[in-house]
Amino acid sequence: MEILERRIREDGKVLPGGVLIVDSFLNHQMDAALFLDMAKEWYRVYHDKQVNQILTIEASGIGLACMAGQIFGCPVLFARKQKTRNMSGEYFTSEVKSFTHGTVSSIYVSKKYLHPENRVLIIDDFLANGAALDGLISLVEQAGAAVVGAGIAIEKTFQPGGDLIRAKGYHVESLARIQSMGDDGSIEFC
Ligand code: 5GP
Numbered sequence: 001m002e003i004l005e006r007r008i009r010e011d012g013k014v015l016p017g018g019v020l021i022v023d024s025f026l027n028h029q030m031d032a033a034l035f036l037d038m039a040k041e042w043y044r045v046y047h048d049k050q051v052n053q054i055l056t057i058e059a060s061g062i063g064l065a066c067m068a069g070q071i072f073g074c075p076v077l078f079a080r081k082q083k084t085r086n087m088s089g090e091y092f093t094s095e096v097k098s099f100t101h102g103t104v105s106s107i108y109v110s111k112k113y114l115h116p117e118n119r120v121l122i123i124d125d126f127l128a129n130g131a132a133l134d135g136l137i138s139l140v141e142q143a144g145a146a147v148v149g150a151g152i153a154i155e156k157t158f159q160p161g162g163d164l165i166r167a168k169g170y171h172v173e174s175l176a177r178i179q180s181m182g183d184d185g186s187i188e189f190c
Contacts, residue, residue: 001037001038001041001175001176003034003037004034004038004153004154004175004176005176005189007022007025007031007034008020008022008154008176008178008187009187011024011025012187013185014181014182014183014185014186014187016183018128018156018158018159018181019100020126020154020156020178020181020187022154026060026125026153026154027060027125030063032063032067035063035064035067036067036071038064038067038151038153038175039064039067039068039070039071039072040071041175042068042071042121042123042151042173042175043068043071043072045149045151045173046072046121046148046149046151046173047072049119049121049148049149050119050148051072051074051119051120051121051148052074052117052118052119052120053074053075053076053077053114053118053119053120053121053145054068054069054072054074054075054076054077054120054121054122054123055076055077055078055079055109055114055120055121055122055123055136055139055140056076056077056078056079056122056123056124056136057078057079057081057096057107057124057132057135057136058078058079058080058081060124060125060126061078061123061124061125062076062078064123064124064125064151064153065078065123068121068123068151072121075113077109077113077114078109079107079108079109079135079136079139080107080108080109081105081106081107081108082108083106083108086110087108087110090110090111090112091108091109091110091111092108092109092111092114092139092142092143093106093107093108093139094106094107094134094135094136094138094139094142095107095135096131096132096134096135097129097131098131099126099128099129099131099132107135107136107139109139111143114139114140114143114145115143115144115145116143116144116145117145118140118143118145118146119145119146119148120140120145120146120147120148121148121149121150121151122136122137122140122147122149122150122151123150123151123152124136124150124151124152124153125152125153125154126152126153126154126155126156127150127152127154127155127156127159127161127162127165127172127174128156128159128161129159129160129161129164130160130161130162130164130165131161133150133152133161133165133172134161134164134165137165137170147170148171149170149171149172149173150165150170150171150172150173151173151175152172152173152174152175153174153175153176154174154175154176154178155172155174155176155177155178156178156181157177157178157179157190158178158179158180158181162174162177176189177189177190178190
């Protein structure tokens with residue numbers, strides 16, 4: 001997606017270890033107009049797939065997912081990284097290894113909001129090693145619901161997540177696909 005790639009080129013900062021900082025417009029300060037265009041692009045791809053729920057993970061996916069929920073006209077559910085008291089006993093859970101911290105932690109959604117008849121589009125900001133997406137897919141499948149596909153803002157194709165998830169047969173639609181990032185700050189798109 002041209003405008004997202006341009007924005008990444010203009011405002012993204014490359015850190016060592018294959019990390020891209022886009023906190024001026026994507027995952028700290030958020031550009032809502034850009035998010036709306038991104039949600040429309042996911043809608044163009046998935047509009048005929050009877051999506052009736054959006055799922056993401058807190059915190060960075062929530063803004064994007066809300067915009068998608070508005071465009072698809074369906075509720076938005078986010079997986080929590082901590083169990084809340086009113087979830088006790090009544091939740092689906094899976095484990096996710098954090099790309100940024102390297103730690104493994106559990107994510108949770110209440111059973112109240114994920115049902116077998118749901119057709120779920122998963123939204124997230126980044127796809128790197130695929131752990132977050134894999135964990136979200138697991139939550140949907142524990143509920144017996146259908147994973148329609150995933151909408152990702154930025155996929156780093158030099159990290160293995162996209163290939164791993166697609167090899168399992170899931171449709172992953174990434175709006176910007178980064179092939180390489182140099183130590184000099186350069187960014188190459190696919
Ligand atoms: P994965 O689970 O695919 O390894 O990583 C995805 C998650 O890690 C995303 O939800 C995102 O929060 C974080 N992440 C992965 N790569 C990057 C990156 O280059 N920059 C930032 N800011 N977050 C990232």
